Amino acid sequence: MVATILVGMLCAHLLCFSAMFLLISKRLHGKKMGMDFFALGNLLLGLAYILQLAEGGPTWSAVSVINHTLTLASPIAYWLGAMRFFGHMVPLWRPLIVFALMYGSAQVLVQWSLGPTARYAMLAAMSSLLFFLMALTIIHGVRTFAKDLYAEMVFFALLISGICVLNALKFIKIVDGGLDALQMDNSFQTVFYIYMSSLATILPPSIVWLVLRRLTDDLRDVAARDPMTQLLNRRGLSEALQLFFNTRTTAPAYLLLLDVDHFKHINDTYGHTAGDAVLCHVAQVLRTTARRGDLTSRIGGEEFVLICLDTDEAGVFRLAERLRAMLEAQIIDIPESTQPLRCTVTIGISPPFSSIAELEGAMRAADAALYRGKAAGRNCVQAPLPLNDHSALDAGKPGMLAHETAPTTAQSC
Structure with a gap:
């Protein structure tokens, strides 16, 4: 029963x-x-x-x-x-x-x-x-x-x-x-x-x-993601980095700040559809070039961030240069346009940092390096200033570790 x-x-x-x-x-x-x-x-x-x-x-x-x-x-x-x-x-x-x-x-x-x-x-x-x-x-x-x-x-x-x-x-x-x-x-x-x-x-x-x-x-x-590129936004980047530093205490991180060269000119010349295509192309190259575990983000406008984890300074520079060269070499197909387009990026690198509290400082250092790269002619990878050097270096000054390449494009940015 x-x-x-x-x-x-x-x-x-x-x-x-x-x-x-x-x-x-x-x-x-x-x-x-x-x-x-x-x-x-x-x-x-x-x-x-x-x-x-x-x-x-x-x-x-x-x-x-x-x-x-x-x-x-x-x-x-x-x-x-x-x-x-x-x-x-x-x-x-x-x-x-x-x-x-x-x-x-x-x-x-x-x-x-x-x-x-x-x-x-x-x-x-x-x-x-x-x-x-x-x-x-x-x-x-x-x-x-x-x-x-x-x-x-x-x-x-x-x-x-x-x-x-x-x-x-x-x-x-x-x-x-x-x-x-x-x-x-x-x-x-x-x-x-x-x-x-x-x-x-x-x-x-x-x-x-x-x-x-x-x-x-x-x-x-x-x-936590940018709706256009599906990369992390600033909030998502901070949360992911916080999680990394909560579980790993020894390995420093490096921040790469990328800016698409002459992006306003692209928008003005080819229209915002072309500008969106360029941003999505940069995001895709960023995803495929980043190593497993690295953090990729679009923080606004034409600026992107790649945070390299578990690597050293030499590895960061190799990755940055590979990324710059890939973006320079690839042709972007623009919807409803017969004119192919190439773009270049300038990349600023931060010093190593080991906590989420240092993220803003790393961002400022990478941003300063980025603007020095812009002044040096764009389409380059720019190292951070030495810790004991607070002066603004001239674009052509030796020891800047800037790699300049004249862009060769079908439609140059």
């Missing part, structure tokens, strides 16, 4: 949360994050338990075949929904229909060849196997695609492991004791449905929490 009540409560939980997931997915519009898949998974499992109550006990019928098929189709729907949540655009109906046809046929074959006990044992074994694979996928995700959700993923893995173990125990009990192990007044069945009812109460709000966290993370990411 207790197990029957628990199954009834479980059905109510599953169907209610199925409706809630579906409503949430409707509100999410294009980016549903798997909520429609989770809604279907809850619906399938809820219907399976309704059919189980209608059966009244182990039996062989079309209803029983559908019940077993729905019971195993629900974790597959959850699995596919989790893949959708993490950005993998997997299909839904084709895998479920193929599985339903295959498992329905398998049930008929097992029933006719081995009997009803084997069919129910197969259900418990398949359930245990599916949830075991789900737990392994989550553990893999903690180390790869779900590192930012470490605590949540470990929590899910523990809960799913519990279902796996209970189904494995049910399989053993069916093999040892036959169909009597599935009687609703059996103590194991009571424990099984208590756990499942607890899961139906805990897991859906946890899934909603994950969706809310992902949405807030997306909003935070949007707030």
Whole structure:
């Protein structure tokens, strides 16, 4: 009697949360994050338990075949929904229909060849196997695609492991004791449905929490990025650098400040569409040239920042020169224009700095170096002034470490 009540409560939980997931997915519009898949998974499992109550006990019928098929189709729907949540655009109906046809046929074959006990044992074994694979996928995700959700993923893995173990125990009990192990007044069945009812109460709000966290993370990411180039903005740059210095205390950073040469002339001559194309081109070259872990940012107008982490002064100068040379050499295709365009940049480099508090000072030093590079003729990499030299150096003075190259362009900036 207790197990029957628990199954009834479980059905109510599953169907209610199925409706809630579906409503949430409707509100999410294009980016549903798997909520429609989770809604279907809850619906399938809820219907399976309704059919189980209608059966009244182990039996062989079309209803029983559908019940077993729905019971195993629900974790597959959850699995596919989790893949959708993490950005993998997997299909839904084709895998479920193929599985339903295959498992329905398998049930008929097992029933006719081995009997009803084997069919129910197969259900418990398949359930245990599916949830075991789900737990392994989550553990893999903690180390790869779900590192930012470490605590949540470990929590899910523990809960799913519990279902796996209970189904494995049910399989053993069916093999040892036959169909009597599935009687609703059996103590194991009571424990099984208590756990499942607890899961139906805990897991859906946890899934909603994950969706809310992902949405807030997306909003935070949007707030931290420049909408045109998708590089970090000033706020995003400061937050990312703060995170770096919070986890690393020994390695200094270097700041490269880039300014597109004659950008106002580009806008005035070719229009703002061409100017936007130039900015996006510089951003793309910046992304592809930066090393793994470096921070790229557009801080306003035609000014860009590249913060080099875990390197030395020589490496910074090599990277800056490679970046300058790539931008000078590449042709930019301008929409609705037959005239190709090339642009150059002037790059100022800051001294090394080791804390977020030094960022503004590094920015000022790089900015001063940048303006010396502009005065020296543009299209160059300019080092910071020595710490003991506070004078304004002339553009042509030796020892400036400026690299000047006369631009050769199809349409020169």
